[in-house]
Amino acid sequence: MKRNWSINRRTFLRGAFGAAVPLPFLNLMEASADSGVTNLAGDNAPPLRFMSLFKPNGVHPPSWNINGGTENDFRMSPLMAPFSQHKDDLVILDNMGDFGFSSHMNSTRRFLSGHHQNTSGASMDQLIADQIGGDTPHRSLELTTEGLFTGQIDCSYISYGPDGERLPRESDPQLIFDRLFRHPLSVPSKRRDMSSLLDRVNDDVKLLQRKAGKEDRDTLEEYLTVVRETEQRIGQINKNAKPSPINFEDIVRPPLATNLDEQVNTMIDLIALALWTDSTRCATYMLGNSNSRIIFDFLGVKEQHHYLSHFFRNFSRENIDGLLKISLWHMEKFDYLLTKLKSYKDQEGSLLDHTVVLFGSGMGHSDNHTAQRIPTILAGQGGGMLKTGRYLRYSKNQELGDLHLTLMQGFGIPIDSYANSGTPLQGLDGSPFDEYRERSFESWIKLSSGRIIVQGRLVMSENLDEAKTFYMEVDGKDPVRVDVSFRDFHDFNLPYHVGTPIVLTGNREEKNGQLLMTKVSDLKSVFGKSNPGRQRG
Template identity: 70%
Template sequence: MTRTWNTSRRHFLRGAAGALVPLPFLNIMENTAAKNLAGEVEAPLRFMTLFKPNGVHPPSWNINGGTESDFRMSPLMAPFSKHKDDLLILDNMGDFGFSSHANSARRFLAGQSNNTKAASMDQFIADKIGGDTPTRSLELTTEGLFTNQIGCSYISYDQKGDPIPRESDPQLIFDRLFRNPMGDPAQRKKMTNLLDRVSDDAKSIQRKSGREDSETLDEYFTVLRETEQRLENMGDTSAATKVDFTKLKRPLPAANLDEQVETMLDLVALAMWTDQTRCISYMLGNSNSRMIFDFLGVTEQHHYLSHFFRNFSRHNIDGLLKISLWHMEKFDYLLTKLKSYKDHNGTLLDNSIVLFGSGMGHSDNHTAQRIPIVLAGNGGGRLKTGRYLRYSENQDLSRLHLTLMRQFGVDIPSYGEATEALPGLDGGEFDQFEERPFDSWTKVEGGKLTVQGRLRMSENLDEAKVFYMDVAGQDSVRIEIEFRDFHSFNFPYHVGTPITLTGTVSEKNGRQVMSKISTLKSVFGNSKPGTRNG
């Protein structure tokens, strides 16, 4: 995809490793770390998470076949496939049933949607490591609040399980990190000068005024005095920062969503590199995002398009995939950025764990199964990347979270419903998905066709709402059903697995087409995945 929308307005930190950054940056963090850790040079471990709204179009996302180390990345993964060696792609993540949008947002970092009285995992991590940096953590997003279902707008939750306010403006984040008047000696000096000047102003008003101004002026003078006091109290405590932030150029206002997100990702990397914070969560949109990606030439709302079965047309599928690819490109952008910064003996990515993904799988049917989850960065050797882990059973995200939190030193016995860590992330043993042999056949009985075989979604985007049953030695049976059957039998849940399907067939263009389902039975798994976590 050509990125014609990439203008040159956002140049404040282009050329990550320093080409355009007028700073003697290269070894600064290494020195700081050496001092902080009394001789022991150990890079700090960082955590970042990037949330993708509205699930995925599964045939474009899922990896089907391949092994742990020998696999081919899917079409949607193409934008970040160059980072394959730094990735840990997890499959069969999630649980049974369907997921609302609000639940998908909660699930993403809280493991289960009903884990509503606990902090999300990023906040546990921030509690553990946030005290070492000026800013404990950042919670970022892209769009406004969706108030009908407020849960759609938050992935980070505090210890009570309440949503944490998020910030979307890169300039505000830049200012918070690098322009805090209390944090920087140069800024403090400016404020002191200002106080002197406005105090003169106020005094001259006081001299001239014969009215009842004194009370109002008193309140003004009090604030000046208190501010002065605060500046004095700051003393030299925060002068330890070695980086001259005044030389960082403030980002310009973004011209469009793409610039806004890339600028924010620039800041994410910069904040990590300058060790302003070590924990950041970032939503690329609300979990039911209605954003319009006009800069991609897509004029329909993302949420509308994500219901690609109901709102099917080739045009709509193309729009949806353009948006999904854009999300993947932003993930790539972040990884590329993190790799371009030197950090101690490696890159910033080497000393980070990045969690990318969504809270639901199929974007139309809202399955809570096969949720896209990718880890990036080996976390200073804690993860073994370059692999594709397809678990034999559905794995609650809470198991993943428990494992990651422990990597950061969070000492908890359980999280959500998970009491055991998710195996395999560090290269250890895990229960791999294995194909089991099954028979495939068709039979006709009482005017109905029964077919046993593997269910798959069409990969032909012109007919993206069509399914096929693959039967050995025969033509696949084409399935064209209405939304009602698609949803009530939870078709997307069974995709890729063997099922026995009975239904009404008719002939279309000389081919058997099943158009109405009467029963669906899973050969090995649950026939009725249920509605848990609805």
């Protein structure tokens, strides 16, 4: 793809800010972009980009889910508050998921590979990179924050190569910066520096050679061979190099991050910059491994993320608070990414307008690992691929593979099936979709000695002090409180049925006039499957 906006950027980088543009201020470019530069869009549309941000360990559903509302009229949930300013740039998907439970490994694989059993094919980001990478210097970036979880290795990867192999990830922002913008032989000034350095060490070697015996001389000769080869490489590159549209030397190397927050912010800065400079068009970034053990001490949380994510088992008010602090931090990073992408001007719109961002997790309920209502949000117009500002709640579980298939088709990949999916996901571009509609059902309570049977809608308590409590809503009556053990919670997979009508049978108690179910003995779904399947893998 030939681009003729390159001069603008160079003029811009040098003209407006002098010699050096420190990274944190690059977003200022947007502010004055219009002042000095005439847009040259013309026939050449800016390239499309794809970026995916992975949030580990699912969510606390009562804080995340949007209950109620319609496609164009909805209120974002408490956990979504940090990025609510971007509402118009989002397509919030609901009822995305698979069947039953999901292990951490499966949920990580599923996130970009359509289905957890798609272990021998490339993840969608890699297929997109093949499609849109073009002649960018870096085909794609695979980034993360955390080391390898070798006990369950797949928890550490969302991007997979053509044979389903794990792609190495990088976590160090400075290393990524250097790779993108300071590669010794790709930057002219770096090549000049290296040439001078080669001259200088040559002098030094001559001095040593005068004193050297045969054995040293052989070693020095090996050394000089490498020096000469490097000289030749530089000469070759100088001969072939095309003038670079952007002078990377003007971009200041980010300082060393001192905590995770800075590390992630710097990495997001780099992702935006890499996309904007067209160094790459595809990036994936994991905010942590799928079962991340990170301790967020800078948020004042001393427990491991994964421990807290099992909020039902490890219930205490402080643990819930800790978990929500961590989840809110993830949401702030999503907000930071979108803000950053918007701050770069890309021809007539912002960088975000020409990007598709896929944000989400691999599982829904973080304690029960329910693979239903998996948090999934698309952002950016993707050059018209998405119609944003909407909330799409599907009537039935939609496999992530359907979403992936649709996005890949949007990027121009000629496929009609992917992983387990053969049907595109409807509605992303504003087309009609099978929207969730309440089917009417009766609700009732039957009591017998010691037992209670309720038909009604199962909901989770929205009171954070009652994270272990569910309610059965019954028309015209007080809801029946369901206080269950972890065993029942897990065996009947209550989170899977949340929001739907079920018939629940169990032991009956009464407390302060409130009907209470303590032990669940049977669960039947009114419209769907009663037993949503077991955890796989």
